[in-house]
Amino acid sequence: xxxxxxxxxxxxxxxxxxxxxxxxxxxxxxxxxxxxxxxxxxxxxxxxxxxxxxxxxxxxxxxxxxxxxxxxxxxxxxxxxxxxxxxxxxxxxxxxxxxxxxxxxxxxxxxxxxxxxxxxxxxxxxxxxxxxxxxxxxxxxxxxxxxxxxxxxxxxxxxxxxxxxxxxxxxxxxxxxxxxxxxxxxxxxxxxxxxxxxxxxxxxxxxxxxxxxxxxxxxxxxxxxxxxxxxxxxxxxxxxxxxxxxxxxxxxxxxxxxxxxxxxxxxxxxxxxxxxxxxxxxxxxxxxxxxxxxxxxxxxxxxxxxxxxxxxxxxxxxxxxxxxxxxxxxxxxxxxxxxxxxxxxxxxxxxxxxxxxxxxxxxxxxxxxxxxxxxxxxxxxxxxxxxxxxxxxxxxxxxxxxxxxxxxxxxxxxxxxxxxxxxxxxxxxxxxxxxxxxxxxxxxxxxxxxxxxxxxxxxxxxxxxxxxxxxxxxxxxxxxxxxxxxxxxxxxxxxxxxxxxxxxxxxxxxxxxxxxxxxxxxxxxxxxxxxxxxxxxxxxxxxxxxxxxxx
Numbered sequence: 187x188x189x190x191x192x193x194x195x196x197x198x199x200x201x202x203x204x205x206x207x208x209x210x211x212x213x214x215x216x217x218x219x220x221x222x223x224x225x226x227x228x229x230x231x232x233x234x235x236x237x238x239x240x241x242x243x244x245x246x247x248x249x250x251x252x253x254x255x256x257x258x259x260x261x262x263x264x265x266x267x268x269x270x271x272x273x274x275x276x277x278x279x280x281x282x283x284x285x286x287x288x289x290x291x292x293x294x295x296x297x298x299x300x301x302x303x304x305x306x307x308x309x310x311x312x313x314x315x316x317x318x319x320x321x322x323x324x325x326x327x328x329x330x331x332x333x334x335x336x337x338x339x340x341x342x343x344x345x346x347x348x349x350x351x352x353x354x355x356x357x358x359x360x361x362x363x364x365x366x367x368x369x370x371x372x373x374x375x376x377x378x379x380x381x382x383x384x385x386x387x388x389x390x391x392x393x394x395x396x397x398x399x400x401x402x403x404x405x406x407x408x409x410x411x412x413x414x415x416x417x418x419x420x421x422x423x424x425x426x427x428x429x430x431x432x433x434x435x436x437x438x439x440x441x442x443x444x445x446x447x448x449x450x451x452x453x454x455x456x457x458x459x460x461x462x463x464x465x466x467x468x469x470x471x472x473x474x475x476x477x478x479x480x481x482x483x484x485x486x487x488x489x490x491x492x493x494x495x496x497x498x499x500x501x502x503x504x505x506x507x508x509x510x511x512x513x514x515x516x517x518x519x520x521x522x523x524x525x526x527x528x529x530x531x532x533x534x535x536x537x538x539x540x541x542x543x544x545x546x547x548x549x550x551x552x553x554x555x556x557x558x559x560x561x562x563x564x565x566x567x568x569x570x571x572x573x574x575x576x577x578x579x580x581x582x583x584x585x586x587x588x589x590x591x592x593x594x595x596x597x598x599x600x601x602x603x604x605x606x607x608x609x610x611x612x613x614x615x616x617x618x619x620x621x622x623x624x625x626x627x628x629x630x631x632x633x634x635x636x637x638x639x640x641x642x643x644x645x646x647x648x649x650x651x652x653x654x655x656x657x658x659x660x661x662x663x664x665x666x667x668x669x670x671x672x673x674x675x676x677x678x679x680x681x682x683x684x685x686x687x688x689x690x691x692x693x694x695x696x697x698x699x700x701x702x703x704x705x706x707x708x709x710x711x712x713x714x715x716x717x718x719x720x721x722x723x724x725x726x727x728x729x730x731x732x733x734x735x736x737x
Contacts, residue, residue, distance in 0.1 A: 214284055214300050215307045217258045220331060221250045224357070227332075232356040238349050245358075247385075253355070256337060257327055260295045260312045280304055307331055320344050333357055359384075366447040367419065369432060369526055371547035376528040377453050378419075378432075378444070378521040379508070391506035391520050392494040392714065399660075412523030413660050414616055416653055421446070434546075436524065436611055436643050436653075442547055452491065452510045459513030461491045462533055469558035470497060472543065473551055482553075483561050485715070486516075493518065496714045497529075500563050501690035502614035506714040516541070522613050531555075569708040570693055572684055579684055579695070579703050581605075583639060583668035586651050591637070591668055594701065598635050602733040605695040606638045607682070609673055610653040612691045617712030621723065623661040625730065632734045633699070636665035639682075641691065643673045698733050705729065 231253065232245050251258070270293050271286045282302040288295070294316045301309040312327040322342040329335045337353040362383045369376040379390040387398040387410055400411040410419040421430025421444070428446025447455075468484035486495035491511050495518070497504045504527055509518035516539070518529040531541030531553075539555040572579060582592035593603055606622065608615035619638075626636050642650035650669050658667065671677045678688035690709040698704050707726075711718045 214286075215261070215310055215331075217254055217261050217329075221254055221258070224250045224332075227359075229357045229359065232358055234352075234354045236352040236354075238351075254329075254335070256314075256325065257310070257312065257329055257335070260314055260325075260327060261298065364449055365428065366450045366453060367421070367428070367430070367432075367444045368447060369442045369444045369521075369546075371442050372544075372550075374528060374530075374544060375454075376519050376521075376526050376544070377447075377450075378519070378526070379453055380446075389521060389523075390508075391522070392508040394506040394714070396522065414657055415522070415524035415611060416656075417523050419444075432526070434524070440546075440548075442526070453508055453519065454510045454512070454517040456491065456510050456512035456517070461488070461511035462514045464488055464493055464511060464516045464531075464533065464539075466557055467559050467561055468539065468555040469561035470553055470555040472499075472553045474554050478551075481563060483563060484555055498563065498711055498715055498718065500566065500569060500709060502692075502709040503711050503715050505613055505617070505712060522616070524611055525613055566708045567705055569689060570706045571686055572703050572706070573686055574684070575703065577684070578701055579697065581639065581682060583670045583681075584647075585666055585668050586654060588647070591666055593637060593697065598637075600699050601633050601635045602699055602730065603697040603701075604634065604636045604730070605697065606636065607641070607678060607688060607691065607693040607695070608638050609641050609643070609691050610650075610657045611643050611673065614690075614710045614712060615692045616657070617714075618692050618694070618710045619657065619661050619663060621726075622665070623663045625727070626663065626665050629730060629734060630664075634730060634734060638665065638667045639670045639678075640667055641671050641673050641678050641681075642669065645672055696729065696733065699736060704733065 230245055231248050232243070234241055234243050236242075270290045271288045274285045274287075276283050276285075280303055284300040284302070286298045288297070294314050295312060296315055297311070297313040299309075299311040300307060308330065310327075310329040310331075312325075314323075314325040314327070316323040316325075320343060322344070323339060325337060325339040327335070327337055334357060335355045337351075339351050340348070341351065342348040362381060365380040365382065367378040367380055369378065381388040381390055381395075385401065387401060389396040389398070396413065398410045399413045402409040402411070406422050406424075408421055408423065412418060416436040417432065417434045419430060419432050421428050423446075426448050429443070430446075431441045431443050434440040464486050465488035466486065468486070470482040470484045471479060472482055473479050480499065482497045482499045484495065484497050486493055488511060492508075493511055493516060494506070494508050496507050505520055505522060507518040507520045507527065507529065509516065509529075514533050516529070516531040516533070518527075520527040526546045528544040529541060530544075531539045533539050537557060541553050541555070543549075543551045543553055578594075580592065580594055582590055585591045593605065604622070606615075606618065608618070622636055626634065640650070640654055642653060644650050644653075647669060654667050654669070657663075670681050675688050675691070678691075679685065682688060685706075692710050694707045694710075695703055696705040696707075711722055713719045
């Protein structure tokens with residue numbers, strides 16, 4: 187406040203000793219435009235509100251139109267005020283002072299002074315007097331564009347009360363905040379790593395950064411709608427406390443509560459125990475010695491107490507996992523909107539890992555692992571095949587506009603056709619769709635077409651269409667999507683009887699220009715697998731170019 191008054195007093199003193207220059211009334215400084223600029227910058231306000239000497243401080247996101255309402259009401263940038271003010275303009279060096287004074291009872295703003303440095307407005311000072319038979323409200327308003335504002339007032343209610351008030355607001359860029367939203371279920375804690383950058387929200391999984399494109403505010407509740415999957419995070423923030431629910435809307439009445447941790451040093455809360463070594467390649471068995479037993483490969487990269495990696499199976503991978511080493515324990519998690527994965531493990535003195543895999547609150551599965559740099563899985567090109575390769579591979583399903591589409595339509599004749607058997611709820615399908623969105627515009631003009639055959643979680647065509655349209659918008663894909671049936675591998679096998687089975691979403695078929703199935707790839711190793719993904723992209727691109735070159 188002292189600095190503001192010092193600037194005002196100096197400028198007034200200077201203007202009194204300078205020859206005034208009459209000025210016609212023209213727009214000087216617009217608070218309406220200032221409000222638009224502040225709203226775009228996403229400023230927060232460090233605010234102090236005082237009444238009769240009692241102060242309260244807070245740091246808040248504000249509605250700038252409401253926050254600067256007094257300034258907006260007080261400014262005189264309208265021609266109708268021209269006759270009500272005498273306007274004096276003085277110049278000293280690079281300083282320009284414009285002083286607008288009125289003694290008219292018609293206007294409440296008695297004085298406005300603008301101080302410019304060159305073309306930049308450095309200060310606006312306003313003096314207001316609002317009177318009626320009951321109230322007498324005197325205000326002095328100060329505004330430094332993009333920096334701070336101050337409101338000093340005296341409110342007098344005749345024969346009842348009089349009080350003084352002051353509002354000071356410091357404009358600050360909201361710093362990036364790192365949170366963990368800890369999903370709480372069955373006595374377990376599954377951290378979701380969240381980055382808040384002003385009003386933008388991101389989910390972080392290792393190297394993956396998922397931006398939340400739709401953020402809604404409903405009273406004191408913030409709603410983060412997942413960009414691809416039909417789910418949302420709902421939470422209330424009160425200072426440094428966050429509580430909320432993850433709703434997986436695709437599963438109906440499915441929700442898990444969570445609590446927020448501010449500025450976590452580590453993803454998981456861990457002890458000071460010396461971390462053991464979990465890095466490297468591991469031969470993994472899920473559900474060992476049961477009918478559900480199946481192999482996998484674990485690949486982990488450790489840096490001190492931080493660890494990243496994934497598991498690869500014959501049907502896909504568990505995407506970007508991130509976590510911590512706590513002595514002889516390893517903790518990993520991943521959240522993509524549709525799935526919440528938690529892996530807990532312990533290594534014994536012989537170097538064998540025993541762990542548990544949790545998928546949300548509905549699935550729990552044991553797993554064991556031992557180091558093996560030569561661990562390998564079945565060839566993904568040999569798991570699914572066409573039963574009779576001498577017959578033409580043909581299918582027909584409705585697209586999102588309910589038009590029946592077949593791969594033997596004129597549009598696909600003499601084209602290389604990549605057929606993706608997928609679902610919008612499937613995370614590996616999401617990773618593959620991102621790749622297809624890059625390949626299609628690159629090779630479409632050379633004769634590549636892509637058709638996605640979709641098996642959705644709802645039997646309702648409209649709901650399935652909505653989910654697929656959301657996926658299309660997110661990835662910007664232009665190829666055809668067909669709705670074939672419900673979310674079941676058995677259903678997919680029945681709808682595509684030419685195949686021996688469909689054991690994974692996604693499963694990808696490569697058809698040459700003559701309509702012959704040249705290769706079938708079961709599952710998908712996404713970018714979370716690092717070099718395995720890069721190798722797949724290179725091999726797939728080479729094979730597509732080979733098919734396109736054939737006549």
